[in-house]
Amino acid sequence: MYDGWKIILGLIVFVIIVTLPFTMSIGRDYVKPQPSIDTPEIQKMEKKQCIESKQYMREAHIKLLYSWKDYASREGKRVYIASDGKEYTISLQNNCLKCHSNKEKFCDECHNYVNVKPYCWDCHIEPKVGGLK
Amino acid sequence: MITRRDFLKISAFASLIGLGGSLSIEALEKKQGPQVLKDLKALKGKRWAMAIDTRKFKTQEDFDKVIKACHKAHNVPEIMNPLHEVKWIWTEDYEHSFPGTAEHYISKEVKERKFLLLCNHCDNAPCIRVCPVKATFKREDGITMQDMHRCIGCKFCMAGCPYGARNYNFLPPRDYIKELNPEYPTRMLGVVEKCTFCNERIDRGLLPYCVEASEGKIIFGDLYEPNSEIRKVLAENIIIRRKVELGTQPMVFYII
Ligand code: SF4
């Protein structure tokens, strides 16, 4: 093998770089995000149920919100009938945030964990806890 | 042994059942699952329009009440510097409201009036044509709407609008809002905003804030509905519109 050491060195560097995400997290504690649903509005509910199933909301809430935006602003459709037949107002501020009034402990919990920075809050007003920036 | 003829019969019958079955399952499924609908209370109109009775606006207070109602509800920032100001509805004098068409020999009283200006929700709106990302668009009911999520802040629409109805957010708007209305969003730095004909209220069956606050001085209704109140006042009074010569078909009428 010509220049064998170069190839092997290259391979070693490659393997180190590829496994970096794993090796770097060795020794670090895994902190599971714990979004809190402990808000006055949710406490009042008999059955603590979001508009759709927990799994669906967890996976697809941004898709749902995005479609809501278009329905409301483009088609003037502002009523959402959930899978269970219940009616909701299509509005982040006037529906979702009425229950989830704890943005920092709910939204931010997972968003920070996965390092996404949704720009909802540039315009939509988060409920008064931290309030205005 | 099954004959060839029987086999064909059976299989034809089976496929029929299969087809019918899948159709009926689909029909059942359509009824379930989430749905998105219009509010039953929503006002219905084909072309929303506004008539402002300029004879009835007498004092500064008459104007202020209307302007404040809109700006407060929609979290419009209050910026004093005219270079950066943001306004959805404002006042202007006769000559600047109706340049070109302003009749020089009209009565002194009319010349001295002030006029409420806002987005004209033109039937043939230039801002819609120039928007490169379709952030500005026409709703079915004629409202010229803007999707703030999509706006890239290119300001083309500001250049396209002959009425100065569009405002760019040069400064972070939240710093200039005294009291936030938590039911409505604000805008962010770098987007354009304007009057939305209160479509969020129309969709809930309510009249625009300015119409409500004017206590009868502004009439709002469906221009395509021959028996509507707005058609009546337009037919019975002398009306002018801003810069009709441009062919934009403004939907805000001024009763003189
Ligand atoms: S500033 Fe926004 S709304 Fe206006 S033309 Fe550009 S993208 Fe469209």
Ligand code: SF4
């Ligand atoms: S129609 Fe609504 S958004 Fe437009 S000026 Fe009147 S109150 Fe403001």
